[in-house]
Amino acid sequence: MRTRPLKVALLGCGVVGSEVARIMTTHADDLTARIGAPVELAGVAVRRPDRVREGIDPALVTTDATALVKRGDIDVVVEVIGGIEPARTLITTAFEHGASVVSANKALLAQDGAALHAAAEEHGKDLYYEAAVAGAIPLIRPLRESLAGDKINRVMGIVNGTTNFILDKMDSTGAGYQEALDEATALGYAEADPTADVEGFDAAAKAAILAGIAFHTRVRLDDVYREGMTEVTAADFASAKEMGCTIKLLAICERAADGASVTARVHPAMIPLSHPLASVRGAYNAVFVESDAAGQLMFYGPGAGGSPTASAVLGDLVAVCRNRLSDATGPGESAYAALPVSPMGDVVTRYHISLDVADKPGVLAQVATVFAEHGVSIDTVRQQGKDGEASLVVVTHRASDAALTGTVEALRKLDTVRGVASIMRVEGE
Template identity: 65%
Template sequence: MSDNPAAPLRVALLGCGVVGTSVARLLTASAEDLAARVGRPLAIVGVAVRRLGRDRSETGLPAELFTTDAMDLVTRADIVIEVVGGIEPARSLILRAMEHGAAVVTANKALLAEDGPTLYAAAQRHGVDLYYEAAVAGAIPLLRPLRDSLAGDDVSQVLGIVNGTTNYVLDKMTTTGAGFAEAVQQAQALGYAEADPTADVEGFDAAAKAAILASLAFHTRVSSKDVHREGITEVTAADVAAAEAMGCVVKLLAICERAVDAAGVEGVSVRVHPAMVPRRHPLAGVGDAFNAVFVQAKAAGQLMFYGPGAGGDPTASAVLGDLVAVARHRVGGGLGARESAYADLPVLPMGESRTRYYVSLDVEDRPGVLAQIASVFAGHGVSIQQVRQECAGDGGPCSAQLVLVTHQARDADLSATVDDLIESDSVRGVLSVMRVEGE
């Protein structure tokens, strides 16, 4: 960094996709205000792209600032903004930037969830900042409150909707009756979903975010491979209708919570899966591509964070907030919070998580069936809260649909119950199993 207090801070931008374009445009348009907030001007000294020659006039930057030599660019900056995404070359570029004394602002959830400790260690070693508010929930201020505002409190649970694409798809399936494939196509047409929506609909995106949230909330290193993950591709119109009948809606939830296993060992449970959420719960009303996250803390109680969770400008807003924070540190001295992993709690297996369950069975309609099925549940210590049965035939022996909702139970016990039900002579088929959360 230049010793001249009037010299601009040099900013390198890695990536010029939807988010990168918004960052460049907003940074340029708000240059005077940002300089006043930081105490020094901020000047983009280069933008790393894969290919030159494309029309990037929307950024408001001259063509000569664009380069394909990202490795060189990061050595010429005081602050590097990484919005390339993915693991490599993003990781190598970030580490090289830190080696040359640059602070880093990134939106790279996948990299942080897979190899965050390497980045944190490098930032510590080189005495630079690593900020990543934009990695989770777009414009919503969420990570910094967890890391800083709640640093003196004990967080017990983080529960929320952290993927806008899947929330849009499930919302349309609920409100319009659209099928899964049709809702995905609508999301793609609106730019909410990629041409290949796998990362979203299979839960990979939400799982990476859950790992970051759990790491911050519980002062424990949690990686994406520690997160139990289920997507929404198996959610059917029948599931949506069943949720409606129960006064619920289906949402893809990220759930991070302190828990105790069967042996009394305290740890953390981190999971992503579709769940039925009662309509009285605030998360049930989160529609379209919005995100919302509940945080339960010992002293603060229940907090809710809500807003747009994706998109160029919302994500760029979070990036620029981090940019101002690290730039102020460059001007006035000091560093932001470092990694806090002192608790080092074990990540409990999915089988130890506890919640309620909705189970729909195709059963024979004859005397004694309900008693037999109830005994299967009881045999695994799973208590039934509600039962509803409807005959699907026209007189005489017929197939019936039996719907059961349990009290809280261990996931392993419920899985064992379902396995036994599949083998039962009274059960023609297990139609659906879904967790019920938010109560």
């Protein structure tokens, strides 16, 4: 066994970074045995050096992250600071100075993953990022290694624990959105500013990463259709229950039926209670993968938090350190397919539309005519009326998003339609 330790620089020492440092210390003997050489925490870059960090030698702490990654004796840089800059510059600088990188930075990878992979390849170094997508759930490595010989057709999942907690609370208690969000905030599941979670930005970044790996195609954050969940209401859940469904914020990446293009999207959707994703409760994550040979696979577990995310980081650290010892690198970017990313209008699915209409004869016929004119076939209709007003719920057969959009625009112009209360996609059937 090699006796000279592999040196690790840690960029960021918040919830995840401090847990990475703790595990490196407490599990040092096990990590040495698994890697084949000791690993040594050689430096920790932080913004506030005066904060007490239990278990970390103050002599290792620095505010000069650039100098740390430029040292030349660093084998692996672990980046858990997040954001675009300075993380992007620090990662490329690490490659230039001989270090491989382990990152949990979903936003940066979704935006500039291709450039980072190119920099890693140019310098013959590794870029691993299992922790960027679903916390402790092993997902990136199975997609790009275990399923490398298979053809993946669809990846659909719950990849944000905050939103799943909120929707699960609305479903199980009948709470409204704001009430459920307040509880999530009080319990520490939601940030003081939950925008990145509830508006789908976090899930969209993860969808871009997953789609790129699954379909061997470069998919950027801008390619992902995104719709938040702030407009989901208790009435939507009541309608979902009548259909034998629940509502989840889903990241969906799929290959077109003809295999010639891909789509990536994030939005709330109704899914049948019989679908495995419907039973994912609380702040847990789960990803459902469909492929030609393996069939249907489900990956489930905690998707966030210090310990779960640190577990994924340490798994990558072990893999990268082993590669360093054998003078090898692991899988890099695989974008050979270069499939076009189709717009949301090309997506085909079912829809649940709730309309507020006048309660008088002929309204249903008018509405049905609009659907027919736009080529959207109606599956079921449910109407409830009272005091001159009515609620009309229409569930369609499969149709393109473009056709549905045109239908809704036409419905809004009808004098008998007071408003479109809700539009929800129906997935997983």
